Amino acid sequence: MLNQYPAWKYLLLIVVLGASTLYALPNLYGExxxxxxxxxxxxxxxxxxxxxxxxxxxxxxxxxxxxxxxxxxxxxxxxxxxxxxxxxxxxxxxxxxxxxxxxxxxxRTPDWLRAMNAAPMYLGLDLRGGVHFLMEVDVAAAVHQAEERYISDFRGLLRENKVRYVKIGRYIGRDGDSAVEVKFRSAEARDKAERLLEAEYPDLSIDDEDRGDAYFMLARLQEQEKRETRKLALKQNITTLRNRVNELGVAEPVIQQQGDERIVVQLPGVQDTARAKEILGATATLEFRLTDETHDAEEAARTGRIPAGLKLYTQREGGHALLKNRVMLTGDYIIDASSGLDQQSGSPAVYITLDGKGAGIFSKVTGENVKKLMSVVFIERKTETRLVDGVPVKTRRTVEEVINTARIQEQLSKRFQITGLDSTKEAHNLALLLRAGALAAPIEIIEERTIGPSLGQDNIDQGFASVVIGFVLVLVFMAVWYRGFGLVANMALAFNLVVIIAVLSMLQATLTLPGIAGIVLTVGMAVDANVLIFERIREELRNGISPQAAINSGYAKAFSTIADANITTLIAALVLFGFGTGPIKGFAITLSIGIITSMFTAIVGTRAVVNLVYGNRRVEKLSI
Structure with a gap:
């Protein structure tokens, strides 16, 4: 029994070790x-x-x-x-x-490493320091906004079909139940309105109610639609917050859902918490309005005389614009927006997709206004903090500006494009604003926690010390208990740590304190496989078989036990990753990677070294 590896296995180990060393190196240079x-x-x-x-x-x-x-x-x-x-x-x-x-x-990664896309791991909030926000989303407001849209839609539909009504508003019952309420003077008008609305909005639940001489119709969102509205509001808020965080230049923000109504935002390395709160807390809306082409906007801005039916806006690029009071569409109906190039002219364009209700509204108003100018108005309410005589003072301001003006080329429906943009960058930015410029529901910061850089450094030092102490103790135990074979296991253990760090770096994973705990646990688990193999080899030697046969039998017979143990642990780690949040995920990621790499280094790595030392020659005794 010669215990030899083919050349390709040694080559594989050399490549893995070399690549892992290169991609783990950036973590040594600091920041x-x-x-x-x-x-x-x-x-x-x-x-x-x-x-x-x-x-x-x-x-x-x-x-x-x-x-x-x-x-x-x-x-x-x-x-x-x-x-x-x-x-x-x-x-x-x-x-x-x-x-x-x-x-x-x-x-501080050198240029030659950056050229190979080698980068250090990101450090989590508990290691780098930073700010943690827990935000509560007012999902009830999302349902309220949906009902407000129905009020506007009902008003237009009833007028179009010449159904007379007294008023339309929002009804809130004693039990908190809400609905869109329409009041009529006659039952006939109400019945006609019901038929129209049931045909146009089959997802709504419509009921009758008589109060004295007045006839009422109540239209309610069904429970399924309310759940979907709340869910979509939460998802869009996460998208909006993620794009706003980009303005801070945070390397690896954590923005994730917690429960049904809350969002966790973690910004590692951020020290300017006031700026973060201002950006995250700002609320924004979008409106599409027709642009007036008969009056001079600059003259109106200079004199202050605004023609009836018009409103004066500033343009983001400079200057002013007069827009009509009637809002054609709001950004609430946009479900997707992307930038690209117009197929005919090759000029920058933004491609927009509306939901069903928005498509119906937009089709009608644009069909009536082909060849006219349409403007997109961005409205944002910001809270800013300024120091006045050394005291922080919060001020709230509303920004209303025209971010784009383009001519309507044809009747638009669910999908359309906006052209007339100056550059592809402007098109990209506009698409970004349309996708995530508005919060679907208001948010409130209910918890704020700041971890200073010094505390983060203390956590790094303690985490590093725990890894080193655990690593050294395992090295000493293996060297004393298994002698020569223990030294081989120690080499594999060091190799395993390098591979884990390299994989985390290549994945650009975020290392947290629980992640360090996962690495420490992996250090202990990594030698389990070698302990099983070495004890099996000892047992075979006690049974009187030759050293070469004992080596081969030890690795072969221990493999199934090692695989079973690691697979069950890996399943548990994957469950933690799937159902856990934040710190639990960090622990699960490092543990999962450690399990896979430790099996490779403990079985393939140690066998390669043992084969180099003992293979292809007669051996009388093993150092084990």
Whole structure:
């Protein structure tokens, strides 16, 4: 029994070890405090912006290590956080509102490693420090908004079909039950309205009610539709929050649902919590309105005389626009938006998809206004915090601006496109706003927790110490108890740690304290396989068979036991990942990766070394 491996297995191990070492290396270089400057909406970040930032810092005597422009973002590195914080105030004040200035941590990974897409693991909130928000979504408001849309729809449908009614409003019963209430003067008018609405809105539950001489009709959302409305509101809020967090330049935010009405937002490395709250808490809506082409908007802005039926807006790119009071459509009906190029002209375009109700409304109003200008109005309510005499003061302001104006080329329905955009970047930004510019339901921050950088560093130090202590104790035990074979297992254990870190880095996973616990647990579990193999080899030697046969038998007979034990643990880890949240997921990820890598290193890795040492020669005694 020669115990030899084919050359390809050794080559595989060399490739895996080499690649793992390369992709684990970035974690050794650490990070620099950094300032990230990116564009906000229509502003551009270019060489001139870079030079302006450089001059601002030099004039303020703020020292920095480097300043780099890449991917339309400026990254300034500093030696310490004090310079970073000072620079943030200087640059933010110097550049103005057109730019997003965010604090960050920039990896010191060398260029030759970055060229291979090697990057360090992200550190979670408990390790890097940062801010944790627990937000409650007012899902009842989402149902309320849906009912408000029905009020507008009913009003238009009844007028179109010349059904006379007294009033339309929202009804709230004593038990909290809500409905759209329509009051009629006659039962005949009510019956006609019911037939129209039942045909147009089959998903609604419609009931009659008589109160004295008045005839009422109550239209309610069915329970299934209410559940879907709440679910969609929560999902859209998560999407909206994720896009807003991007403005902060956070490397690896965690935004996930918790329960039926709550959203968890974790921003590792963020120290400017006020800025984070302002962005996350802002509410926004979208409106489509017809643009007036007969009056001079600039004249109206200058004189303050606004023609009847019109409203004056500012345009994001500068100037003013007069829009008609009637709202053609709101962003609530948009279910998707994407940017691309117009097939005929090749110019930038945004492709929009509406839901069924929105498609019906839009088809009618655009059919009546072909060749006319239509504008998209972005309305946002923001809460800003300013220091007045050293005291933080919150102010609320509403921003209403025209983000796009284009001509209606044809009657539009469920899917249509907007052209007349200046660039593909503008088209992309507009699509982003249309997809996630508005919160589907109001949110409230009910819990805020900040973990300082020093506490995060303490957690890193303690976590690193736990891994080292556990690793060293296992090394000592294996070397003393299994001698030469124990040293082989120790080599495999070190190999396993390198592979785990490399895989986490390649996946750009977020390492948390529970994740470190998973790594520590893996260190102990990784040698379990070798313990089973080595004890089996000892047993075979006691039975009197040759060392070569004992090695082969030990690995062969222990394999099924090792596989069974690891598969059952892996199943448990996957269940934790599937049903857990936050820290539990972090633990499950590292544990799952550790189980897979430990099987590879403990079985294939140690066997390769043992075969190199003992294979292809006569052996009288094993060091085990």
């Amino acid at each position: 620099d405090p950094a300032l990230q400057v990116s564009s906000s909406r229509n502003t551009a970040v270019d060489i001139s912006t870079q030079e302006k930032v450089r001059k601002l810092l030099q004039d303020a005597n703020v020292s920095f290590n480097s300043i780099l422009l890449a991917d339309e973002q400026i990254l300034v590195r500093f030696s310490d956080t004090e310079a970073q914080l000072t620079a943030k105030d200087v640059v933010k004040e110097g550049l103005g509102r057109g730019y997003v200035v965010a604090l960050n941590l920039a990896p």
